């Protein structure tokens with residue numbers, strides 16, 4: 001049985017598993033609490049970050065690497081774009097960019113805002129993160145103005161990786177999306193697999209619904 005530890009970027013992995021129709025267990029890991037007594041999780045990832053995967057003898061961290069492992073092991077799947085497909089370079093680029101440019105910058109941005117009081121925050125930090133996010137978002141906008149999904153005509157793992165990050169920026173930093181990007185997001189999060197993922201990821205669901213209830217969730 002495949003076991004995933006932790007939500008956060010684990011949402012990406014769960015979404016992919018839902019798309020692939022595989023059975024799995026999701027074990028919650030609450031990073032806001034002291035995890036030093038969570039022996040089960042620390043035996044899997046002694047570094048203590050999430051998500052992590054256990055599949056038989058295989059133990060892995062890094063959400064996008066886990067996605068690639070799952071598709072390579074349990075595929076073939078239309079979620080993956082093969083090197084001989086013309087959409088491959090875009091697929092690979094956006095699969096990585098979802099984590100490298102979007103999740104990383106937003107993770108530091110939102111946590112920095114949560115932890116550091118406004119009057120002691122260097123303004124340049126906010127400007128730089130916003131610039132980095134917006135410049136990469138512009139590449140997404142240009143792409144989805146041409147094709148319905150990032151690698152072309154069909155939904156792939158590159159969309160799972162990227163939309164998880166954009167959706168999180170909507171929740172964590174109140175970012176509004178408009179035009180072609182908003183339509184693209186609506187197409188992706190309108191999928192049944194996204195709804196099932198939300199139903200499995202209870203912490204994410206609680207956060208999402210709480211923001212919506214308080215009128216703090218920018219609409220899609």
Ligand SMILES: N[C@@H](CCC(=O)N[C@@H](CS)C(=O)NCC(=O)O)C(=O)O
Pocket residue numbers: 007008009010031047048049050051061062063064099
């Ligand atoms: N690049 C990694 C990032 C992992 C990561 O930073 N996860 C966050 C939660 S989503 C975390 O565990 N942070 C606590 C820590 O880094 O110790 C991935 O995509 O899995």
